[in-house]
Amino acid sequence: QKEVEQNSGPLSVPEGAIASLNCTYSDRVSQSFFWYRQYSGKSPELIMSIYSNGDKEDGRFTAQLNKASQYVSLLIRDSQPSDSATYLCAVPGDTGRRALTFGSGTRLQVQP
């Protein structure tokens, strides 16, 4: 069983700051990684996917992957109160098995 670890938070940052969310995973063979955002009472929403080492940028979001160290992070620049949510890191199962293993999520609070 793959394990995905996240700090549950809450992580509190002021509006306009950079929020940094981290995730570590146990399986060295994982090839793809996903970040989901979940607002209270809503379903998880896919916001970033990353498949190779390095950085991937999409608007104010940057995902960073370091396979050697087995961690993936999500940076949110110019954080807004609307970014306040729980952020879930997810890793697929074994090759061919596409079900995701989710971390417990990090709750982010952006203070106006």
Added chain:
Amino acid sequence: DARVTQTPRHKVTEMGQEVTMRCQPILGHNTVFWYRQTMMQGLELLAYFRNRAPLDDSGMPKDRFSAEMPDATLATLKIQPSEPRDSAVYFCASGLVLGSRYEQYFGPGTRLTVT
């Protein structure tokens, strides 16, 4: 705007009753998942279908839960008999493999309360 749909959105039932939840995956997606989310356990995989065939239901209590996919547009999750510990939000998700890329999208969920 393609999205996963789930019905009902909310269900309150008494212990011992049968509960059926339905999911319509995104058209063209070939994988369908059922997850359960609680505060204590987080998101847990219950069952997984690919091309309508069940591939993994190891996360599901077999004595009371069953999952089926009678056609490509409908997946069902049934609990019989329901128990208070089944109270949770049940999410359906669908996904599509494109070469080495893969993305999975969640439906809005069914909030189940068993009294």
